[in-house]
Amino acid sequence: MDFSFTEEQQMLQDSVQKFVRDNYDFETRRELLASDRGYSSENWNLFAELGWLTVPFREEDGGFGGSAVDLMVMMEELGRAMVLEPFVPTAVIAGGLISELGTDDQKRELLPRIMGGELQLACAISEPGSRFNLANVATRAEAQGEKVILSGSKVAVLNGSHADQLLVVARSAGSQLERNGISVYLVDAGAPGVKRHGYTNVDGHGAAAIDFDAVEVSSAACLGAPGEAYAALEKVVDRATVAVASEAVGALDSLLQKTVEYSKTRNQFGVPIGTFQALQHRMADMFIECQLARSIVMMAAMKLDSSAGDDEKAKAVSAAKSRLGRAIFKVGQEAIQLHGGIGITDELDVAHLFKRVTAIETLFGNTDYHTRRFASL
C-alpha cells in the first residue's frame, strides 16, 4: 500500500489547479452557463492540448495510463471549480466503452479523435422506468441483413444535445431485465429517426431525452460482438461513478471551506457567527463528513487499480457512492443553512456547488441503490 501521489499525479493536479485558477472563476463559469453550448469549446481544446483527455485511457490505446487514481486526482480539482465541460460523458463513459468493447479498427478510428478533442460523444443508457438498473434495456436492436434497426426511448443522456455521435445501449436479444443480449451501437447524432430533446440539468450540465424511431445503422456500428456488452457497461459506469464521486469530494471540500470562511466574516449579535459553538460543531461535523467521503472514494479508486476481483471492485464503488451520498446531503444542507438567506440565492457559488453535488447523488445510482448493491455483492 502506498498513499502518496506519483510525480505524474502531482503534475496532473498542479496543471488542473492552475487551469481552474486562471480560467474558471465563478463569473466566467456563469457566462459559460449562459452561452449556447453551456461550456467552452476552447476549454475543450485546451483539455486536449494539456493531455487531460488521455487520462482515462490505457497506454496501449495511446492514453496516459487509465488509472482510476489519476482520474480521481483530476476530477477532484474540476469539482472544486464546478467545471462544466463534458469530460465524464465523452472521455470516461463513451471512451471507456469503446476501449473496453471496440474492435482494433474501432479504437484506431475513434480513440485518437476523442483524445485530440475532435469528437464529442454521449452515451444513451437509461430509459423511462429503468432507474439505475443497467440491465433494464427495452430499446431494441433488430438485425435486418447488414443493417440493424434501433427503436426505443432514452432519458438523462449526459451531453446528449451537443454530442456528434451517440453510443446507444440496445437489446439485440433476451428479455427486458436480462444481462445477456445487450449491445452498444455507435450512431450519428443527426441520423434520420434520432429525435433529441435537449435541456440543462439543475447543475448546469447539458442532457437530453432521445427517441430512436427505427434508426438504421450498419451492423459494423456495434462495438465488439452483439449481445455481450453488459459486463463492460457495468465496469465503465463504475469508473464513471468514481469520477463523479471524486468531483463531489472536491465540491464538498469547497462547500466546507466557503462555509468556514463565511462564518468568520458574517457578523450577527456583534460577533462573527463562527464564534457560536452550536455552529462550530456543525462545521466540525461537515469536516468529518468530508474526510470520510474523501477516504472512501480514495479506497474505491485504489481498489479499481488493484488486483481485486470484479465483485470486490464493484462493491468498493458502491460503498463509496453510498457513503458519499450521505455526506452530500449533510454537507450540502449544512452549507446552505449556515449561510442563511444568502445561501439560497443564485448569486452565490455555494448554491451552485450544492446543486452539483445533489445531482451527483443521483447520477449512476443514488445512495439507496448503492447501499443495496453493496449488500447484494
Next chain:
Amino acid sequence: MNADFTKEELAFQHEVRNFLESEFPADIRDKVDRNIRLSKEDIVRWQKILNRQGWMAPNWPEEYGGTGWTPTQKYIFNQEMGRIGAPEPVAFGVKMVAPVILAYGSEAQKQRFLPDILESNVWWCQGYSEPNAGSDLASLKTTAVRDGDHYVVNGTKTWNTLGQYADWIFCLVRTDNTAKKQEGISFLLIDMASPGIKVNPIVLMDGSPEVNEVVFDNVRVPIENLIGEENKGWTYAKVLLTHERTNIARVPYTKRRVNELKSAAASRADGSGGSLADDPSFASKVAELEIDLLALEYAELRTLAAVTVGKAPGPESSILKIVGTEVAQKADELFLEVADYDALPFVPEQFEAGFTGAALGDGYLASTALDYFNHRKVSIYGGSNEIQKNIICKAVLGL
C-alpha cells in the same frame, strides 16, 4: 382527553369539505395538483371566495370578521384545506400585520386597513430583514426621521417575499439611534407606491422570482401610518413573530405531500420489474416520516389546547417551527429519491401557467430537485431553526 370529534365537529368537517369540494376553483386545483406556480390573480380570486364564505380570517376577533371557531374547528379547517391542496391565505396581511393592527393599532387604522386585508384588495409584504440584520434583527439600520407630519425613511430591506406584488409593506425602522438597540425601533406601514421605493428582484437557486430587495430613498411616510407608540415596535413585532411561528408547522400540507409521495412511489418503477412502493426500505423511510408527522401534529394540538385556556403560544411553539420544517424537508429528500433522473432537469418554465413545451419527467415528479432546493429556505426564515433552539435553551430550559 378524547381523540374523537363530537357530532357537531363532524358536521363542521362535513361542511368545510363540501364547501372546498364545490368552491375551490377547478383550474386552481388543477394547478396545485400539477405543481404549477399560482399567479397573483389565482391567489386573490381564491381568497375572495374564502372571504365570501366568511372564512378568510379564522384568527381575528369576530367583530372584525373572524369566525369565532374553537381551536378544534380551526384544526379541522386547516386539515381540510391541506387535504385538497387549497392554499392558505398569504400570511403577510391576514396573519402577520393584521394581528399587530388589531392589538396595537388605532381604531382609525383598523377601519382603514383591516377590511382591505379581508377582501384581498391590498397585498402586504414583510419588511423586517436587512442585509446585515437577519437573525440579529434588532440591529436593523433603516431609519425613519420625523419631518413635520411625515417620517423620512432611508435604508434597505431584503428577502421580501412576494414584494413584487405588494401594495403595502410593514416595516421595522429605527426611530431612535441613542437608545438600546431594541428600544429605538418603530412599526411603520408604508405604501409601496410612495416615491423613492425601488424593488429589486433576487433570484433564488431554483430560479424562482419570489423574494426582493426593497430600497428606500427619502421615502415620505405620513405619521398616521405609525402603529402604536414610537420606539415600541420591537415589542409589537415579537408578538407577531409568535403568530408567525404557530402557523409554520404546516402539518396538513406536509401530509398532503406525503400522500403525493406515496402515490408517486406506487406508480414508479423500481427498475427491476416492481414498483418503488413495494420496496421495504423505501416504505420504512416513508413510515418514519409519517410517524414524525403524527408526533408533530399532536405537539401542535397540545399547543392549541393551551391557547384555548388562555395562554399565549409560549416558547415551546419553537418546536413546531423546527420539526415542521424538518419533516417538510425530509419529504423533499424522499421525492428526490423517487424521482431519480426525472428530478434533475432545470426547466422552471414548466411550473408556470401556460407552459406548452414537453414536460420533462413524470407529472408531479418533474424537476423535484427544484422543490428540494427552494425549501431549504424554510429552516432559515421565520427565525432560523438555530435561533429557535436558542429560544428553547433560554426561555424553556433556563440555560
